[in-house]
Amino acid sequence: MVYNVFSIPVVYKYKAHFWSEASVLHLFLLGLNIVLPVVFLYETKDMWKKFDVYRESPSIEFQYRYLVLFESHHSNPLSCDSFNTGRYCQEFQVHESDLDRDDRADTLTVKIRTVLPASEPIYAVHVFLPIEYKITTVCWFQMEGLIMTSYTSFHPGSALEVFADLELHQKTPLPCTERDLTYNSSLLNENSKNELPKLLSEYSERNVITRLANEQFIWTKTSHNTNNSGFTSFTINMNLHYPQHEILYKTTFWQMIKWFLVQYLPVAAILFLICKRIRKFVFTNNVISTVQMIHSSKY
Numbered sequence: 001m002v003y004n005v006f007s008i009p010v011v012y013k014y015k016a017h018f019w020s021e022a023s024v025l026h027l028f029l030l031g032l033n034i035v036l037p038v039v040f041l042y043e044t045k046d047m048w049k050k051f052d053v054y055r056e057s058p059s060i061e062f063q064y065r066y067l068v069l070f071e072s073h074h075s076n077p078l079s080c081d082s083f084n085t086g087r088y089c090q091e092f093q094v095h096e097s098d099l100d101r102d103d104r105a106d107t108l109t110v111k112i113r114t115v116l117p118a119s120e121p122i123y124a125v126h127v128f129l130p131i132e133y134k135i136t137t138v139c140w141f142q143m144e145g146l147i148m149t150s151y152t153s154f155h156p157g158s159a160l161e162v163f164a165d166l167e168l169h170q171k172t173p174l175p176c177t178e179r180d181l182t183y184n185s186s187l188l189n190e191n192s193k194n195e196l197p198k199l200l201s202e203y204s205e206r207n208v209i210t211r212l213a214n215e216q217f218i219w220t221k222t223s224h225n226t227n228n229s230g231f232t233s234f235t236i237n238m239n240l241h242y243p244q245h246e247i248l249y250k251t252t253f254w255q256m257i258k259w260f261l262v263q264y265l266p267v268a269a270i271l272f273l274i275c276k277r278i279r280k281f282v283f284t285n286n287v288i289s290t291v292q293m294i295h296s297s298k299y
Contacts, residue, residue: 014283014290021288029275037267041260049259051173052251055244059104059134060166062094063144065188068112069196070234071124071152078122080114083190088114090233105242108147108166112236121156121222122234129238130187133168133210139176139249143183145210146203147240151217159220159235164212166242171207174249183208212240 016022041047070078070088080089091113096105110129116122129147149162174180183206192199203209222232251259282288 011295012284013293013295015293016288016290020290022283022290025282025288026279029278033268033271033275036271037264040267041263047260047263048256049251050256051248052255053246053248054138055246056135056137057102057104057106057244058168058242059132059136060108060145060242061105061132062096062108062110063130063132064094065130066092066110066112067128067188067192068114068236069126069193070114070116070120070122071126072120072122074120077126077193078116078120079193080112081188081190081193083188088116090115107242108238108240110236110238110240112238114234114236115231116234118232122158123154123156124150124152125157125160125234125236126150127162127236127238128188128192131210135245135247139174139180139247140178141174141180141208143181143208144185144187146187147210147212147238149212149215149238151219153219155219156222157219157234158222158232159218160237161218161220162212162236162238162240163214163216164238164240165214166210166240167213168245168247169209169211170248174208174247176249176252 014022038047065082066080067082068080068089070080072078078088082092089112091111093109093111095109097107097109098104099106112127127147127149131145131147132142133145134142147166149164151160151162187199187203283290
């Protein structure tokens with residue numbers, strides 16, 4: 001019986017002059033291994049990841065300012081607001097809930113009760129509620145956003161219920177290089193109801209805004225019951241949910257490098273194995289003349 005008691009690996013080295021065909025082939029394959037992955041990534045149009053998306057639960061705080069406009073057949077709408085410019089407000093309730101206990105509100109419930117002249121039936125309602133919107137995980141961004149909703153009916157109403165989700169709308173990606181307070185300014189004031197076109201125009205021109213999505217409305221028709229003073233009540237109930245938002249942002253330099261390497265290295269590794277097979281075939285079969293030398297490992 002024969003068994004192995006000792007072994008030494010043997011290494012074959014192939015040497016050639018710098019200006020030889022073997023050197024040209026070696027340099028060509030080496031350059032191909034470096035350049036071809038870059039060309040491949042460039043042609044796939046995704047070599048540099050300049051923008052990225054992540055999900056975050058924003059920190060949203062109600063600002064306890066509001067403006068509600070009621071439209072009847074008259075030219076001037078009736079108003080109820082927090083600036084004491086509308087005399088029809090009677091009750092205003094707000095409740096914010098943190099359902100998952102992450103110290104961030106998940107829902108907002110608003111109840112507004114007004115007393116309006118019975119002689120002016122209400123056919124449309126517009127609600128404006130400012131909020132403080134903040135994200136801090138990847139990008140630090142803070143602004144004053146606006147919750148806006150409107151409903152119009154052919155029949156006069158006495159109550160409106162709204163169910164909706166708050167979403168973030170972006171025209172451009174957020175820069176994440178520093179704290180962004182570009183839009184952190186007050187939106188509503190005592191003159192807002194007289195400057196609504198200007199308010200809405202400036203708000204729509206922002207690159208980042210909040211708005212309601214998946215809105216569902218329940219409109220209650222007027223029962224024609226009034227009290228002795230000739231007034232009738234109108235109630236607004238809003239039930240809003242704050243889901244996670246997708247944030248589009250500009251990646252930093254090191255994030256672009258990381259994404260480039262994640263794509264480049266697998267392609268370069270596959271190409272390296274192919275080039276290694278080519279070298280082995282060419283040199284071991286003497287396709288190009290080289291000087292073969294045998295070296296044994298030293299222990």
